[in-house]
Amino acid sequence: MLALLLALPLSQAAVLKASWSASSSAPTADGVSYAASNLGDGKASSAWFEGVDGSGLNEWVLGDLGGEKAVTGFTVWAGWWYTAAQWTHYNRPKVLLAEFSDGTTQEFTLQDVYTPQVFELPAARKTTSVKFKVKSDFNSDAYPDTAISEIQIRDNSRPEFAAVRSFAASTVFPADVDGSYEPKNLQDGIVDTVWCEGNKTGDGVAEWVDFNFAGPQSISRLQLRNGNAYSFGIYMKSNRGTQVTLTFGDGSKETLAVKDSPAEQVLTFAARTTDKVRVTFDTVKKGSEYNDMCVAEAYFLP
Ligand SMILES: [Ca+2]
Numbered sequence: 001m002l003a004l005l006l007a008l009p010l011s012q013a014a015v016l017k018a019s020w021s022a023s024s025s026a027p028t029a030d031g032v033s034y035a036a037s038n039l040g041d042g043k044a045s046s047a048w049f050e051g052v053d054g055s056g057l058n059e060w061v062l063g064d065l066g067g068e069k070a071v072t073g074f075t076v077w078a079g080w081w082y083t084a085a086q087w088t089h090y091n092r093p094k095v096l097l098a099e100f101s102d103g104t105t106q107e108f109t110l111q112d113v114y115t116p117q118v119f120e121l122p123a124a125r126k127t128t129s130v131k132f133k134v135k136s137d138f139n140s141d142a143y144p145d146t147a148i149s150e151i152q153i154r155d156n157s158r159p160e161f162a163a164v165r166s167f168a169a170s171t172v173f174p175a176d177v178d179g180s181y182e183p184k185n186l187q188d189g190i191v192d193t194v195w196c197e198g199n200k201t202g203d204g205v206a207e208w209v210d211f212n213f214a215g216p217q218s219i220s221r222l223q224l225r226n227g228n229a230y231s232f233g234i235y236m237k238s239n240r241g242t243q244v245t246l247t248f249g250d251g252s253k254e255t256l257a258v259k260d261s262p263a264e265q266v267l268t269f270a271a272r273t274t275d276k277v278r279v280t281f282d283t284v285k286k287g288s289e290y291n292d293m294c295v296a297e298a299y300f301l302p
């Protein structure tokens with residue numbers, strides 16, 4: 001059956017927690033893990049590598065959902081997303097055979113692209129796990145090993161956060177070898193993909209992001225991962241916001257302190273029902289290397 005490749009409205013699907021195992025994994029080398037757990041660690045730059053000789057065809061990974069779920073689709077970061085340049089040096093899966101816990105299967109054909117690939121099942125599928133077997137590859141220009149950096153499996157429940165129809169930002173840092181810095185990176189569930197402001201002369205102060213919701217939403221919390229949250233070392237290199245002002249659809253405002261930490265933080269404010277929020281950064285903490293402010297993840301919650 002031909003799979004559909006399309007963008008799924010966030011309002012209709014929540015990413016499930018999965019615990020990952022694999023038929024084989026490459027051993028840790030120079031302190032870098034290639035274990036199956038990298039498929040669900042929320043980091044694009046950490047990957048599972050198969051651990052057999054050759055290209056690893058028919059090797060598989062399995063996401064255990066911890067109980068029966070109604071799976072509606074999944075998103076795959078194919079290959080090793082360490083950097084876009086590195087990405088071409090390892091095989092990327094071309095055909096993945098998904099197997100559900102009742103033994104039925106469905107084949108999915110990927111594109112050879114350095115973007116997350118979103119697949120939707122024709123109908124919700126009750127299953128306790130999804131196994132993805134590598135049936136064919138896009139060949140690397142260097143090493144024969146096959147990698148997958150992340151897989152998100154979704155069900156048909158609504159996520160807790162207010163669904164965003166579109167983002168807008170004061171400025172966006174231009175895409176480079178590490179990928180894009182678009183504000184949509186704020187809600188991809190990946191802590192090392194970020195929105196970074198692109199003001200060449202500024203440090204992030206007065207830069208803003210608009211969250212345009214899919215209709216009026218009741219919100220009272222902002223859940224954040226500040227900076228590039230891949231690691232503390234990476235986090236320290238770029239500017240981080242330390243205070244924000246929220247401007248709601250009715251023009252009212254809230255000013256909130258933001259912790260200088262890559263850990264998840266939840267900022268609370270008086271509940272509002274609104275169809276949009278502008279988050280303006282009032283103050284920043286300077287990074288050690290780059291004078292650009294970045295944010296990894298941001299969601300408005302009830
Ligand atoms: Ca990963």
Ligand SMILES: [Ca+2]
Pocket residue numbers: 185186187188189190191192193194296297
């Ligand atoms: Ca992100």
